[in-house]
Amino acid sequence: MAISAVFSSAQYMGEKRISGINCFVLKLSADQVDLADRSDNTAEMIKHVIFGYFSQRSGLLVFLEDSYLTRIQSPGTHPTYWETTMATKIEDYRLVEGVMIAHSGQSNVIITRFGDNLKAGLSVTRMEETWTIDDVAFNVPGLSLDCFIPPKEVQRDFPDENLDWRSPLHR
Numbered sequence: 001m002a003i004s005a006v007f008s009s010a011q012y013m014g015e016k017r018i019s020g021i022n023c024f025v026l027k028l029s030a031d032q033v034d035l036a037d038r039s040d041n042t043a044e045m046i047k048h049v050i051f052g053y054f055s056q057r058s059g060l061l062v063f064l065e066d067s068y069l070t071r072i073q074s075p076g077t078h079p080t081y082w083e084t085t086m087a088t089k090i091e092d093y094r095l096v097e098g099v100m101i102a103h104s105g106q107s108n109v110i111i112t113r114f115g116d117n118l119k120a121g122l123s124v125t126r127m128e129e130t131w132t133i134d135d136v137a138f139n140v141p142g143l144s145l146d147c148f149i150p151p152k153e154v155q156r157d158f159p160d161e162n163l164d165w166r167s168p169l170h171r
Helices: 002-006 032-037
Strands: 011-018 021-029 043-055 061-072 080-096 099-115 123-132
Touching: 011 043, 021 061, 032 043
Parallel strands: none
Antiparallel strands: 011 021, 021 043, 043 061, 061 080, 080 099, 099 123
16 A cells, blocks of 8 residues: 555556566656655755556555655865665565565665766775565554654554554554
8 A cells, every 4th residue: 555655656667577577667756855855965866766566466566666866065175975785585475464565575775876076086985785584474462653653644544543653552
């Protein structure tokens, strides 16, 4: 539900085969208001684009590309630009209490730093992470909002009671 809410305003970009799976591709681009909200006096978010690749058969997200560009400049200094690109393969979906949950994946991140003040040229950092989920539990007693803040789309399905989710009495 959260994934579909995030991509509800996305633009259809076509179809692509990812890891042998026929997918439809959706693109989200942050608008100027959102980019301005994420900026401050020393860091300006210039662009943020996400591509979601969804299985045509199951509708599940199987690949995600996330890219953003930030300009950082302190007063009296040259600007430095940071471009971060992440690609994540999501797989091994299993049904857990009626919800399809991905149990493994792999993420690759490239962080590129460039700008006028870098004499050595581009600075590129690469990171790779392979992950697996061994156990899934919902509504864990004692887990507070400090540990997980569900998206607004998920929160609105709860009763309108004003519950204190940090209290151990609401298990």
